[in-house]
Amino acid sequence: MSYAIRAYRSADGPLPSLLQAPADAPPAQVVVNLSDHACLFFRITPNIGSADTGHHAPRYWFRLGQVVHASRELDIYTVNGTLLLGNDLTGATELSVAGAAGLGATYKDAANALARHLATRNLPRTATGFVLPVCVSAMAGIRLADGSSPFWQGLGYHFCGPLPADTLDATWRARIASLLPRHPVYTSFLGEGEAAIGGVHFESVPLFDALVHAGFRRSNYIDVVDGGPVLEWR
Amino acid sequence: MSIRPILRPARQTDLPSILAIAERSAVGIGTLAPDRDKLAARISTSTHSFAAGIESAGEESYFFVLEDTEGRIVGTSGITASAGFHDRMYSYRNEILVHASRELNASNRIHALHLCHDLTGASLLTSFFIEPELEATAWPQLQSRARLLLMAEHPERFSDRVAAESPGLCDEAGHSPFWDAVGRRFFHMSYPDAERLAGGRSKSFIAELMPQYPIYVPLLPEAAQLAIGQLHPVGEVPFEILVNEGFDADTYIDIFDGGPTVEGRLATLASVAASRRYQLGGASAPVEAASAPMLVANTAIESFRATIATARMHEGRVWLDATVAESLDVTAGDDIRAVPLNLTHRGGDA
Numbered sequence: 001m002s003y004a005i006r007a008y009r010s011a012d013g014p015l016p017s018l019l020q021a022p023a024d025a026p027p028a029q030v031v032v033n034l035s036d037h038a039c040l041f042f043r044i045t046p047n048i049g050s051a052d053t054g055h056h057a058p059r060y061w062f063r064l065g066q067v068v069h070a071s072r073e074l075d076i077y078t079v080n081g082t083l084l085l086g087n088d089l090t091g092a093t094e095l096s097v098a099g100a101a102g103l104g105a106t107y108k109d110a111a112n113a114l115a116r117h118l119a120t121r122n123l124p125r126t127a128t129g130f131v132l133p134v135c136v137s138a139m140a141g142i143r144l145a146d147g148s149s150p151f152w153q154g155l156g157y158h159f160c161g162p163l164p165a166d167t168l169d170a171t172w173r174a175r176i177a178s179l180l181p182r183h184p185v186y187t188s189f190l191g192e193g194e195a196a197i198g199g200v201h202f203e204s205v206p207l208f209d210a211l212v213h214a215g216f217r218r219s220n221y222i223d224v225v226d227g228g229p230v231l232e233w234r
Numbered sequence: 235m236s237i238r239p240i241l242r243p244a245r246q247t248d249l250p251s252i253l254a255i256a257e258r259s260a261v262g263i264g265t266l267a268p269d270r271d272k273l274a275a276r277i278s279t280s281t282h283s284f285a286a287g288i289e290s291a292g293e294e295s296y297f298f299v300l301e302d303t304e305g306r307i308v309g310t311s312g313i314t315a316s317a318g319f320h321d322r323m324y325s326y327r328n329e330i331l332v333h334a335s336r337e338l339n340a341s342n343r344i345h346a347l348h349l350c351h352d353l354t355g356a357s358l359l360t361s362f363f364i365e366p367e368l369e370a371t372a373w374p375q376l377q378s379r380a381r382l383l384l385m386a387e388h389p390e391r392f393s394d395r396v397a398a399e400s401p402g403l404c405d406e407a408g409h410s411p412f413w414d415a416v417g418r419r420f421f422h423m424s425y426p427d428a429e430r431l432a433g434g435r436s437k438s439f440i441a442e443l444m445p446q447y448p449i450y451v452p453l454l455p456e457a458a459q460l461a462i463g464q465l466h467p468v469g470e471v472p473f474e475i476l477v478n479e480g481f482d483a484d485t486y487i488d489i490f491d492g493g494p495t496v497e498g499r500l501a502t503l504a505s506v507a508a509s510r511r512y513q514l515g516g517a518s519a520p521v522e523a524a525s526a527p528m529l530v531a532n533t534a535i536e537s538f539r540a541t542i543a544t545a546r547m548h549e550g551r552v553w554l555d556a557t558v559a560e561s562l563d564v565t566a567g568d569d570i571r572a573v574p575l576n577l578t579h580r581g582g583d584a
Contacts, residue, residue, distance in 0.1 A: 067446075067447075069420050069443045069444075070443075071439070071442070071443055073439075074431050074439070074440075074443070075431075076420075076421060076422075076431075076443060078419075078420050078421075078422065078443075080419065080420070080445075082447070154453075155453070158450070158452035158453055159333060159342060159344065159452070160340070161340075171337075172338075175335045175337045175338045176335065176338070178333060178334065178335045179333045179334070179335050179338070179340060179342060180333075181344075181450055183346070183447055183448045183450070184447045185447075185450065185453070186419070186445060186447070186449075188419045189419075189449070189450070189453040189454065190453065191455075
């Protein structure tokens with residue numbers, strides 16, 4: 001299958017509604033053209049969470065960590081997971097939202113094309129010396145049949161209350177950051193939310209599989225709302 | 235013959251009685267383990283502490299017994315001169331963080347527990363136990379507050395900061411909801427098992443394995459949240475006495491069972507601030523001398539004695555019944571330190 005990665009053109013046809021961006025959203029969009037009848041759309045946003053995105057809204061993630069408590073004398077060795085709120089992936093390029101139009105288009109082909117495109121890049125470094133992945137992509141986290149998020153119920157709910165209808169709203173997300181815990185949180189305190197850490201929403205599994213197949217890997221970051229994993233390309 | 239309780243330093247000959255008391259004290263965290271060797275060592279340390287010339291608080295610990303005139307030991311209390319000496323004393327400090335978002339018009343008070351060593355070096359009031367039938371009498375006042383008279387009389391032996399741990403909530407089997415929600419996640423065993431495992435080592439051995447980051451209380455199970463700062467019923471009598479003294483009960487809790495750790499400044503504690511030195515008068519008191527029930531103590535260290543008595547006071551002197559003076563081992567001309575038994579209705583010294 002032939003493919004091309006290029007910017008979106010109106011001749012490609014109407015964008016899936018998921019890709020309709022707010023007026024002030026960064027313009028970068030990428031189309032992977034599989035054939036005359038089918039194309040896949042991704043949005044690739046460079047330099048996420050930074051001042052020049054126009055929002056002045058920092059992006060937040062929870063970073064997964066571990067702490068070891070050990071005592072040889074007491075024959076005790078426990079490893080506990082931690083979550084720390086931060087802005088580590090600021091400045092990365094993000095692959096967000098995907099849609100397909102037409103027949104015969106698969107995530108796999110698009111992901112592979114994307115991977116070849118990304119493979120030519122170097123690992124960017126921030127001014128602080130932090131090494132960013134070439135590209136990141138956040139997968140939707142686990143939701144129950146009633147639409148609730150076990151991760152949110154275990155953590156965010158206790159600081160911010162119930163989830164709104166649109167949890168992708170960047171403004172809301174930036175605002176809740178000031179309500180979320182700033183100290184490391186032991187994951188064992190999250191009850192049933194702990195099992196949802198890094199869990200992928202069943203509707204996103206095909207995209208997840210395609211990206212992993214193309215070379216994306218799980219990172220040590222999760223979404224602050226639903227605990228979905230952030231995939232990274234290095 | 236009236237029963238007059240005496241609070242005095244423990245002796246090795248008291249060991250069998252103290253052991254019997256330790257065996258009867260409640261399940262849960264306490265400083266009276268029913269272990270003969272440990273108690274004997276405790277008495278020995280206490281004897282040395284009372285005997286030594288001390289210029290500043292160090293590794294001393296003082297152990298008292300409450301005795302009736304028939305010689306029966308009916309209670310104990312103690313003072314640790316400097317908490318966590320050679321090491322650290324761990325507590326959780328209650329902190330309130332205000333998380334606010336102007337844009338969302340939201341402001342939340344988040345309760346967090348910060349592990350700290352603030353109380354390291356404070357003098358600790360410990361080991362309070364009294365026979366249950368005596369709880370409703372005035373004797374617990376003697377047992378607890380006479381320690382403060384000693385501290386007021388010999389402040390160089392103690393810190394200016396005083397604290398006391400109280401047992402937190404646990405059920406008959408020794409299960410503590412706070413431990414189950416917090417400590418157990420790191421030890422994977424019950425608290426009594428963890429304490430047993432640590433053997434004779436100081437509690438700080440266990441403390442080093444406890445979570446070091448602040449703990450967000452809203453994330454704890456409800457039973458654990460409710461247990462924070464809650465007192466086990468056995469601790470009610472001594473706790474109330476300390477709160478009436480002016481100890482603060484809102485800041486610190488025990489890191490294992492969540493029980494309240496009260497703390498205060500020695501000089502501003504009610505019994506310390508209201509206590510006075512008097513000279514024991516001879517003969518009889520003048521008619522104008524005021525009379526009041528008092529906690530009275532001699533000013534000695536090694537032969538410290540304290541009791542409850544009706545005293546008559548006038549112009550810096552105090553008159554006591556002969557039996558009281560005898561039980562305090564004082565004679566006319568000796569110094570006495572005394573404080574009204576009931577601080578809300580001061581007997582008043584003229």
